[in-house]
Amino acid sequence: MAPSTASAQAARDWPTQPIRIVVPFQAGSATDLITRQLGMGLGKEYGQTFVIENRPGAAAMIGSEAAARAPGDGYTLLMSGPASMVTNRFLYKKLSYDPDAFEKVAVVAITPNLLMSNPSLPFRTLPEMVAYAKANPGKLTYASFGSGTTSHIAGEMLKAAAGIDIVHVPYKGAGEAIPALLAGQVSMYFDTIMTGLPYVKAGKLRALGMSTAKRSPQAPEIPTIAEQGYAGFDIAPWYGVVAPKGTPAEVVSKLNVSINKLLATPDFREKLAVTGAEPRGGSVADFNAMVNAEIPRTEKLVKQAGVTLQ
Numbered sequence: 001m002a003p004s005t006a007s008a009q010a011a012r013d014w015p016t017q018p019i020r021i022v023v024p025f026q027a028g029s030a031t032d033l034i035t036r037q038l039g040m041g042l043g044k045e046y047g048q049t050f051v052i053e054n055r056p057g058a059a060a061m062i063g064s065e066a067a068a069r070a071p072g073d074g075y076t077l078l079m080s081g082p083a084s085m086v087t088n089r090f091l092y093k094k095l096s097y098d099p100d101a102f103e104k105v106a107v108v109a110i111t112p113n114l115l116m117s118n119p120s121l122p123f124r125t126l127p128e129m130v131a132y133a134k135a136n137p138g139k140l141t142y143a144s145f146g147s148g149t150t151s152h153i154a155g156e157m158l159k160a161a162a163g164i165d166i167v168h169v170p171y172k173g174a175g176e177a178i179p180a181l182l183a184g185q186v187s188m189y190f191d192t193i194m195t196g197l198p199y200v201k202a203g204k205l206r207a208l209g210m211s212t213a214k215r216s217p218q219a220p221e222i223p224t225i226a227e228q229g230y231a232g233f234d235i236a237p238w239y240g241v242v243a244p245k246g247t248p249a250e251v252v253s254k255l256n257v258s259i260n261k262l263l264a265t266p267d268f269r270e271k272l273a274v275t276g277a278e279p280r281g282g283s284v285a286d287f288n289a290m291v292n293a294e295i296p297r298t299e300k301l302v303k304q305a306g307v308t309l310q
Contacts, residue, residue, distance in 0.1 A: 024063025072246030
């Protein structure tokens with residue numbers, strides 16, 4: 001059998017062995033939780049194990065690089081997001097991977113970020129926090145789940161919009177940032193609703209606002225930052241499966257169909273809803289169009305926020 005024919009047959013027979021999904025954030029993070037639900041669903045359909053490999057650090061660059069260097073044979077995937085696909089290209093003079101060196105497969109979900117504060121601080125609302133920050137420049141800090149992530153950019157956007165001086169403290173993910181916030185080591189944290197909201201509902205952290213233009217159905221009582229005086233404030237992380245460049249089109253197509261089918265099932269949608277994530281789906285072309293539209297928008301946001309290249 002000729003090599004090209006063998007490759008085509010391998011793509012048609014895919015998968016014949018376990019598939020690795022690289023998660024560029026910590027276990028327990030929003031990205032991790034969504035990926036594990038996706039892996040279980042796809043595993044049932046294909047009769048193969050989807051192994052979740054957490055490679056956190058460096059604003060998703062470590063995991064993204066690991067996936068980019070893997071063979072394009074359909075047995076390595078990456079759960080990507082705004083940092084790995086879009087934002088990093090504007091924050092770093094030299095990346096360890098090429099954001100464009102991936103085949104887009106499907107957007108899985110989107111979830112709002114929630115600005116939370118430690119309850120010991122002398123403010124209960126976003127306007128009160130802004131007033132306190134203006135009276136105490138440089139005293140307040142805010143955590144993010146990594147430099148260049150949506151939680152970092154959201155913090156810089158708020159600094160610019162409100163004209164306040166708050167200090168960024170990057171972490172590798174919610175597994176590090178939330179304990180730091182609970183312990184009072186940082187003042188605030190832009191976290192995804194799925195990992196942050198339980199602490200708010202338990203009274204352990206205070207909610208100051210949602211990062212999206214509309215309130216979340218999971219917490220309709222929490223106002224958006226936009227409606228509290230910062231019109232146009234709208235930023236949220238998304239989660240999309242990509243594959244190393246060269247992954248056969250047949251494999252990409254199979255995965256896209258399977259992911260969209262899974263996203264249409266009530267059971268999977270309920271699992272996403274519990275975590276605050278909203279299902280997306282769509283075609284490979286839709287995914288490419290979304291990223292292409294975000295690139296100039298993000299470049300403008302980064303410049304407006306004054307985030308400097310590393």
